[in-house]
Amino acid sequence: MASVPLSDLRARIAALEGRARGAAVSTSAPAGESAAETVPAPGASSGMPRFDASVLERLYPQGARPEGTVHDLVCAHHRDTGALTGFAAALIARMGADAGPVVWVTDAVTAGETGGLYGPGLAAFGIDPARLLLVTAKSPAEALWAMEEALSVPHLAAIVGEIGGAPRVLDLTATRRLALRAERRGTPVLLLRPAGPDTASAARVRLTLAPRPSGPDPHGLAVLGRPGFSIRLTRNRGGPTGAVDLEVRPHDHGFVPRPAHPLPVAAEAGDRPARPGAAEIVALRTAS
Amino acid sequence: MGAAQILAAVDATAEAAGLEPGLGLAEARALVPELVVEPHDPQADAALLDALATACDRYTPLVALDPPDGLFLDVTGCVHLFGGEAGLLADLRARLAGAGFAARVAIAPSAAAAWAMARYGRADILSEAAVADALEPLPVEALRLAPETAAALRSLGLKTVGSLAAQPRAPLAARFGADLLRRLDRAYGHEEEPITPRRAMPLLVMERRLAEPIFQWDVVAAYLARLAASLEERLEARGEGARRLVLTLFHADGRVSGTEIATTGPVRDPGRIAAVFAPKLDALAARLTIDSGIDLIRLMAFETAPLTARQGDLDGHAEAEADLARLIDVLSARLGAAAVTRLVAGDSHIPEFAGAALPAHTQSQGKWEPVSGPGFAGQESSLTPSSLRSPAPGGRPGFSAAKPDGKPQGHFSWLCSGAAALDLAEGAAPYESEPEPPERPLRLFPRPEPVEAVAGVPDGPPVRFRWRKVAYVVARAEGPERIAAEWWHGGAVGPTRDYFRVEDTDGRRFWLFREGLYERETSVPRWYLHGVFA
Structure with missing residues (x-):
């Protein structure tokens, strides 16, 4: 019952922000090529579509840059940074090889906790390591400075900033500065926050990530499956929020929804594009 | 002789009292009982001269050292900035005096003439026309001759530069060698004398x-x-x-x-x-x-x-x-060149050398061209079919990765681009199965981190391990991928590593290896965590 006035409010906010009601979830500017693969938001008529993997597909379209703003990617522990790195890498890979160079800033804490980016691993993930410019900052303040400098450069595919823990310099003001510059420049900033707190941030989009164990192997072997993630979208201005478990297909970086209950047929779904119809059948787990 | 102490340099007061460099210390003390001596420190003198040369950089970028106590400044084309030669000399003298140095300075058309005038002459600025007249009365030592040459000339009655210059050249050359004539020519400006600036000449x-x-x-x-x-x-x-x-x-x-x-x-x-x-x-x-x-x-x-x-x-x-x-x-200017890097493929299958981060400003953006090693090359080939057609040039000598455990053979073609062409030719159908998840981690520790691990069987993957005080239980594992040291490079050969990709119960993925072949290289294998997967 309470969701009706809430969705009305959201629609009004979207209208105030100059978005069309139907396009409220599609925050990416070039909707053309990516929209062909994804279907219109289900339930667009009610003003508030339900949440599933297709929301993420529209936030991070294939072959295009996501919205030029700050995207918070948070994980609970430093030991989960692998998942954080992997999802950020998947987002970059989804933009396509022609999206431009990527500036990847790492602060000393994160580098010490999880090591440095590894070229062969990135290549295996579908990212040409030569596209990356790596910056190692001695302090969070230095990392923020480097990110702001990078925001003065046009034509970047994305700027990734890894700042571990909850440093005081990374407050609301700092993220607002970043967000303003990112929006002016139109460059997406992926702010990776290992062991990051749930503090105030000016990010328009906030994802909390955790690794997701592999699903059952079709051949019954205890082998590693596709990289899997448990994702909670806790902030998505103008769009729905929610939680979803998904895997990333290695060859095209497609998001494959993972069923909450492992079914033998689940692996077959990977060969088809994620259709909302299919998503309904496999009953996505939606956390609060 | 070895223990005898002699004067290395004297100041003006000591000189007036009749002391001169080369005099024995005991003798000097006998002449001037109140003599104050300091130990000679040639290194400090050289450093001081160098500092003076740096200070003289303000006049010209071409400053050369003339140890132990001289400097050459090539002021060609610079004097107008100081209001002419006289202005430059006045400025230089004032600064040196202000810093507490007693100095003799001369400007001449050639370095040798300037040297002669500064040390033996009176005039401080010589024009081209005045060189011959000014040099004539100077002693032959003003030509920077070896002491024995100067002594020999004096014994022949050739005491001044002028008397030497008046001699026929051929007998002089025969008696004293070509060097004497060259010094004469350089002083008169007949021959160019290059000075050796202490800094590179800017463009x-x-x-x-x-x-x-x-x-x-x-x-x-x-x-x-x-x-x-x-x-x-x-x-x-x-x-x-x-x-x-x-x-x-x-x-x-x-x-x-x-x-x-x-x-x-x-x-x-x-x-x-x-x-x-x-x-x-x-x-x-x-x-x-x-x-x-x-x-x-x-x-x-x-x-x-x-x-x-x-x-x-x-x-x-x-x-x-x-x-x-x-x-x-x-x-790079603010963080240092080492902090701004690009990833470069290394020609090695030892994981830590297969990809290096090198300073970005030393290289232009290139293409990532991995060597055709096992693992990642296969994954990439699924994205860029060109790497299937052209394996990296030369291939690898002594391909030393093995995958002993049971994987469907169709997958093997994805492990090595060299083998992929072979498989395709034989009609295998690797395209039917989806590519495996990446075989190389996204992040790598520059130094593998030691972990305490327990394996089910000596050769098998770890069952659980402890890394940085946190215990992990392994739910799935793949491996081993055996990576041997590059023995063909010679030198110290490290133990063989068996790499495992493992996933813990929460879904975290790590790259662990066991160092040393069990019972062949070691009886107590050690475990390391080397990287982190997505």
Whole structure:
């Protein structure tokens, strides 16, 4: 019952922000090529579509840059940074090889906790390591400075900033500065926050990530499956929020929804594009 | 003799008392009982001379040392900046005297004549025409001769440069060698004498002398911007951009400070040059005071490279490259070149050498060309079919990765691009199965981290392990992938590593290896965590 006035409010906010009601979830500017693969938001008529993997597909379209703003990617522990790195890498890979160079800033804490980016691993993930410019900052303040400098450069595919823990310099003001510059420049900033707190941030989009164990192997072997993630979208201005478990297909970086209950047929779904119809059948787990 | 102490140098008072270098210390003490002596420290003298030379950089970039106590300054083309030769000499003398040095200075058309005049002559500025007359009365020692040569000439009655120059050349050469004639010719300016400047000669020099010394760093930055603007004109005329620039600040008290930048690509935009220098100036300002003021600012280009005027580029690619190069310069200047890197494929299958991060400003953006090792090359081939067609040149000598455990054979083609072509030819159908998840981690520790691990069987994957005080239970594992040391490189051969990709119960994925072949290389294998997967 309470969701009706809430969705009305959201629609009004979207209208105030100059978005069309139907396009409220599609925050990416070039909707053309990516929209062909994804279907219109289900339930667009009610003003508030339900949440599933297709929301993420529209936030991070294939072959295009996501919205030029700050995207918070948070994980609970430093030991989960692998998942954080992997999802950020998947987002970059989804933009396509022609999206431009990527500036990847790492602060000393994160580098010490999880090591440095590894070229062969990135290549295996579908990212040409030569596209990356790596910056190692001695302090969070230095990392923020480097990110702001990078925001003065046009034509970047994305700027990734890894700042571990909850440093005081990374407050609301700092993220607002970043967000303003990112929006002016139109460059997406992926702010990776290992062991990051749930503090105030000016990010328009906030994802909390955790690794997701592999699903059952079709051949019954205890082998590693596709990289899997448990994702909670806790902030998505103008769009729905929610939680979803998904895997990333290695060859095209497609998001494959993972069923909450492992079914033998689940692996077959990977060969088809994620259709909302299919998503309904496999009953996505939606956390609060 | 060895223990005898002699005077190395004397000051004016001692000289007046009849002491001279070379005199024994005991003898000197007998002559002047109140003699004050200091131990001779040639290194300190050399350092002092070097510091003086640095201070003299303000007059010309061409300063050469003439140890132990002399300096050559090539002031060709510089004197007008000081109001002529007399002005330069006066300025130099005043500064040296102000710093407490007694000095003799002379300007002459050749280095040898200047040396002779400074040490033996009276006139301090010699014109071309006056050289012969001025040299004539000087003793032959003024030609910088070896002491025995000078003594031999004196014994022949040839005491002055003039009397020597009047002699027929052939007998002189026969008796004393060609060197004597060369010294004579150099003194008279018949032969060019190159001096050896202590610093490399800059290609372009822009400088600004300030009648009123400046005391503020932002004023320094403003002058730097103006120098950069005049440098731009000169660079444009040459069709070049600067790659290495040195900024030198001459303090009124004789100190010299400075900083230098190296850029990724040639630059001549003054705004960009100023931007790259800005953090360097900040660093200087943090550790340096300019209380005495700065009275000369010099900007020198030591390396340049052709730079064509930017042309309209339809896809903006060149522009993007230039923008990125600018960013690299700014970041490298503040964070250090080692902090701004690009990943470069290494020619090794030892994981830590297969990918290295090298300073970005030393390389232009290239293509990632992995060697055809096991693992990642296969995954990449699924994305870029070209790597299937052309395995990396040469292949690998002694391919040393093995995958003993049971994987469907169709997968093997994805492990090695070299083998993939073979499999396809035999009609295997690797395309039917989806590519495996990446076999190389996204992040790698530069040094593998030791972990305590427990394996179910000695050769098998770990069942659980403890890393950084946290226990992990392994739910799934793949491996081993055996990576042996590169014995063909010689030298110390490390133990073989068996790598496992493991997933813990929460879904975290790690790259672990066991060092040493069980029962062959070691009885107590050690475990390491080397990387982190998505």
